[in-house]
Amino acid sequence: MELPRYHRLRSTFYRLQASRCAACQATYFPPRPYCLHCGSRNLEELRLSGRGRVLSLTRVYQPSRGFSDGVGTLTALIELPEGLRLIAQLTDVEPAEVETGQEVEMVVRRLRTDEEQGLIVYGYKFRPVVGARAAEGANSA
Amino acid sequence: MSAPSILLRTEHRVGIASYGAYVPRGRIRTEAIAACWGLEQKRVPIRAKSVPGPDEDTATMCIEAAQNALRRVAVAADQIRAVWVGTESKPYAVKPTSTVVAEALGLTPFISAADMEFACKAGSEAMQTAMAYVGSGMARYALAIGMDTAQSRPGDSLEYTAAAGGAAFLFGRAENAVAEVEGSLSYVTDTPDFFRHAHRHYPQHGQRFTGDAAYFHHSQQATRALLDALGRAPQDYRWAVFHQPNPKFVRRLARQLGFTEEQIRPGFLAPAIGNTYAGSSLLGLAAVLDIARPGDRILFTSYGSGAGSDALSLVVTPRIGSLRAGVPRVRDYLERKQEIGDYGVYLRLMKKIHRE
Known part of the structure; x- marks a missing residue:
């Protein structure tokens, strides 16, 4: 994996930052900006x-x-x-x-x-x- | 000079709000080192010392100690306004360790961060600075860490004691403290006892300056000046913690200052894990807080080559009982150990030999 990707994902690598869809509760690690399951863009930060x-x-x-x-x-x-x-x-x-x-x-x-x-x-x-x-x-x- | 003026006084009363320790799992028995170099076991100062794992360094060890400190209390990340790492084994020569630690703890971006360098006194220097930030009102809380993966030249006498570990202290106002700081001072002089040049891997001792002129002089002067300034005597203290280059030095220093074996016992870790350099006295203080009771008075004196000592007088508060359980204590880390029986494996773990 290249340096920019490590840097972009540092909160994920350092403290297991994930995201959870407020609408359908689907959880993503690494975090995603929109939900693959229901399409919602209302995702909340979640620290595992x-x-x-x-x-x-x-x-x-x-x-x-x-x-x-x-x-x-x-x-x-x-x-x-x-x-x-x-x-x-x-x-x-x-x-x-x-x-x-x-x-x-x-x-x-x-x-x-x-x-x-x-x-x-x-x-x-x-x-x-x-x-x-x-x-x-x-x-x- | 009048006695009170030598104390480092804060505007607000301050103390330790929480603390956390870390010691890596690896232990090498010093007889394995002695066997390689043909030294008789009776001439070796300790039995075993801690060794970092292949994926550990000062940054990863700081993160775990600081996480332990933050797990013991409910303090919001935005209340912590500084993180300082005192070490002489930085992962990079240029690039702060403290920003990696702050990022991993989720404390970035509005936080002051820096690495401090003062040989084995770097950790207590970070503590003094954290006290100043909180005591002046610049920060509600500030985090000070002393941590090292101490390096030693193969075959050098330091190789029998140079170890890995340390502790983190979260400083806050006295009303949030588990141990209030009654007074502190620093005592430094230019002393040529121990040094490392740029681009050199290993430090060296300055001939005959190591003992009396360096460790003993500075530790004694700082401790005695603090006791005088506060009007206290060694018997006023339940516990005492000193920097621990080897067991013999610590016992002799305690005796010279009038402290008993019982007073130094809980914080005296060098016989089990060696000298963790900038982590040494801080780890000892963490071990004392693990067993301390409200009202216990603690004398803490660090030492760093070059040279200087920080001395603190602390009183344990009833809040010590309110710290969250379930966080590993120093004893948990001492009991968790993986023995490294082979000197070659030790050399690999210390990155002294590499795969080509």
Whole structure:
């Protein structure tokens, strides 16, 4: 992805900014200015909670150019409570420590880690829920 | 000079409205470093230190610590008028870390933002500045962060302690504070104890200036001057936090100033994670606030090479009990750890070796 696109979507990459149709409640991530479902232009900004659940995951052994530090990293399909699914890298976790159904939370990390001369691109990844929030989740479940 | 004039006084009473910490998950046992360089384990100052992940840097770590601070309180984004990052490991040489942090927190665009540099004192310098913004009435709230992914030359003695982590403090008026600032001061001199030139990867120590002339002198002078100005003694404090270059220095400093092992215990993190540079004393203060009770008085003295110390006297308020639960404490981050057993993996994570 090119630099202008990362920049345009920085609120999406940094804090999971989405949009929701006021008319039919369809939710879009990244945000859209009009609703694909009902055609309404009345969409509201929505900041996703950053909590989610792993639906499926895989290990990446052939990373894309610019992601060479990602050999063997985990990429997951994550279901969000807002009714969306998104694909994201998992971080701070070994393959043996994660399974489908697991609660994860969004963190901001370096997405491209090997560009000595270029812009550092930051964005969302997910990891197992840390500490007190993990306990809180367990209590409310 | 009369004693009160050395205090940095604010127009309005100020305090810490919230706080948050971050320590990365990686830990390397220092015996793995010692084994590579043929050093006897008994000569190594600590057992393990924190190591950032391959996708972490000062910006990402600041974001998590600041998010933790903002999750503990209900403060509207437009009430926070400044974010300052104190660090000596900026992701870019030129491009502020603080704007990335402000953007990720949703605080842009009408906010003051800058990175501060004063070796390990950069974080407390950010705190002093945040206090000034709030204390003068320029801001209702201001955010100060001290964070580092400290670099050390392979084989250098710093490699056994240079670690990653830090904390964020949201300053506000005293009536919104969980810990009110009773008084603060800064003490600086030109001292050649530690420096890094432009385009050099690693800092170096200035021969014999590291100990007595630098860390001990500045920490002692700042602490004693603050205590004198406020008419207090070490026994008036429940807890004390100092900059933590290594465990031996901290114990010796506390003893020289008249503080006990019990007073420094909760904020003394260097034995577990090493020296987090600009994050070190701030992380210690966050760990103290995690366990503090209303009425507890806290002495905080940072130290940064070059050299200087900021000293603060804080009193914990009943509002400490009103902070939202469910936010990770320092202890949660200390317990969450992934051991790195291999020195080669450590070198890769610290970006000292690269894939060609």
